[in-house]
Amino acid sequence: MTDIRVLADDAQYRAHNTLFRRAMHWGPPTDEKWEIGRRTYEPGRVIAAFDGDTMVGTTQTFASSMVVPGGAVVPHAAVSRVGVRADYTRRGVLSGLMREQLSTVPDPVATLRASEGRIYGRFGYGLAGRVRFLRIDARKAVIPGSPVGRVRMVDPDTSDKLVPELHQAFGLDRPGQISRWPGWWAIHQDRKGEAENLVTVVHSGPDGDDGYVSYKVSEDDDFKHHMQVEDFAWANTDAWRDLWIYLTRLDLVDTITVDAALDDPINWLFEDPRVVFTKDVFDQIWLRLVDVPRMLAARAYGAAAPVVIEVHDKLLPANDGRYRVSSDGVERVDAPADITIPVDLLGAVYLGDTKFSDLAAARRIEGARFDEADALFASPVAPLCSTFF
Numbered sequence: 001m002t003d004i005r006v007l008a009d010d011a012q013y014r015a016h017n018t019l020f021r022r023a024m025h026w027g028p029p030t031d032e033k034w035e036i037g038r039r040t041y042e043p044g045r046v047i048a049a050f051d052g053d054t055m056v057g058t059t060q061t062f063a064s065s066m067v068v069p070g071g072a073v074v075p076h077a078a079v080s081r082v083g084v085r086a087d088y089t090r091r092g093v094l095s096g097l098m099r100e101q102l103s104t105v106p107d108p109v110a111t112l113r114a115s116e117g118r119i120y121g122r123f124g125y126g127l128a129g130r131v132r133f134l135r136i137d138a139r140k141a142v143i144p145g146s147p148v149g150r151v152r153m154v155d156p157d158t159s160d161k162l163v164p165e166l167h168q169a170f171g172l173d174r175p176g177q178i179s180r181w182p183g184w185w186a187i188h189q190d191r192k193g194e195a196e197n198l199v200t201v202v203h204s205g206p207d208g209d210d211g212y213v214s215y216k217v218s219e220d221d222d223f224k225h226h227m228q229v230e231d232f233a234w235a236n237t238d239a240w241r242d243l244w245i246y247l248t249r250l251d252l253v254d255t256i257t258v259d260a261a262l263d264d265p266i267n268w269l270f271e272d273p274r275v276v277f278t279k280d281v282f283d284q285i286w287l288r289l290v291d292v293p294r295m296l297a298a299r300a301y302g303a304a305a306p307v308v309i310e311v312h313d314k315l316l317p318a319n320d321g322r323y324r325v326s327s328d329g330v331e332r333v334d335a336p337a338d339i340t341i342p343v344d345l346l347g348a349v350y351l352g353d354t355k356f357s358d359l360a361a362a363r364r365i366e367g368a369r370f371d372e373a374d375a376l377f378a379s380p381v382a383p384l385c386s387t388f389f
């Protein structure tokens with residue numbers, strides 16, 4: 001039998017970090033790495049499972065905020081460092097940690113990246129957003145026309161200060177995007193220091209700085225140069241297009257890889273749309289509605305007749321109930337339900353990536369009037385989270 005404790009000091013945080021890293025088959029943090037790692041531990045947000053005095057499982061959250069359909073920004077918990085000691089797995093350690101985390105987290109929504117697709121549904125997380133991994137044939141990538149703004153290279157000290165400001169100003173551009181916390185930037189800047197060849201360029205238009213991209217170029221055994229785009233945000237399509245002109249006109253680069261939203265119109269930039277190849281579409285955002293009434297009220301809805309949705313939540317029964325969703329908003333009602341849905345699948349439709357009618361086709365939900373529910377929950381913009389954690 002294990003018990004769950006909130007960790008509070010540096011030695012425990014380091015043991016937590018080591019346990020998680022070992023669960024992922026990585027080595028423990030070196031003293032040097034721990035100088036950075038400790039900055040990612042936020043008091044009150046770090047828990048561990050113990051068997052007596054032995055730590056056997058870990059998880060924590062980072063405080064951030066997330067964009068929901070319609071553009072509102074809500075407090076968000078980024079769940080991370082989920083790990084159980086290999087000699088304690090499949091005995092309910094993670095289940096205990098998840099129950100504790102969900103019942104104490106102060107934020108109305110939590111998201112995570114899942115190492116495996118079968119772990120988190122049982123805890124109420126639904127697959128709410130996917131990402132496209134693109135490869136671009138840079139030698140053939142011709143964007144007609146000239147840039148309209150100016151792209152300038154910035155030195156590391158400048159980018160350390162400027163990029164967080166720019167990300168906060170225009171990086172929260174679609175549902176699923178999250179704000180970055182100080183510990184995230186600490187890790188990012190450490191990685192940047194290690195990757196000597198990481199370059200950041202900033203775009204400016206008539207109103208000042210309005211886009212940036214960070215990338216690194218490496219050479220493979222065949223003397224081919226490959227660019228990986230690490231971080232990319234823009235405030236308007238002029239900045240987006242100009243930065244792509246810059247990237248695709250760089251000397252020596254043969255291929256470029258970048259992560260993009262499912263609806264990113266990048267193919268249309270190029271004379272030959274085939275220079276953009278989708279290598280994979282992968283699950284990205286696993287979303288848990290912690291406070292269903294608050295989260296349903298936070299987002300905007302499309303135009304359609306109202307639908308009554310009955311939500312079931314085994315771990316957080318306060319969310320159980322019927323909600324009448326209309327284009328004017330949401331209210332709790334006693335009326336008969338049109339659709340019955342478990343909380344993980346409500347998470348899956350929340351950002352607009354998945355439709356009720358698809359879940360009904362797969363016999364995952366029951367009811368009627370799925371088309372109206374699809375129209376209400378539709379988002380004109382596909383979700384994406386450009387911040388890995």
Ligand SMILES: CC(C)(COP(=O)(O)OP(=O)(O)OC[C@H]1O[C@@H](n2cnc3c(N)ncnc32)[C@H](O)[C@@H]1OP(=O)(O)O)[C@@H](O)C(=O)NCCC(=O)NCCS
Pocket residue numbers: 023024082083084085088089090091092093094095096113114115116118119122
């Ligand atoms: C994934 C991990 C945290 C699960 O911890 P755990 O303590 O074994 O999980 P639990 O015993 O609480 O399992 C709860 C349920 O989830 C299932 N489950 C757990 N991990 C699973 C996995 N990787 N694949 C499929 N099912 C899994 C269990 O079988 C159990 O099902 P049941 O309730 O029907 O019996 C642990 O195996 C681990 O640390 N893995 C390596 C690191 C990792 O992948 N971390 C996640 C990073 S996102």
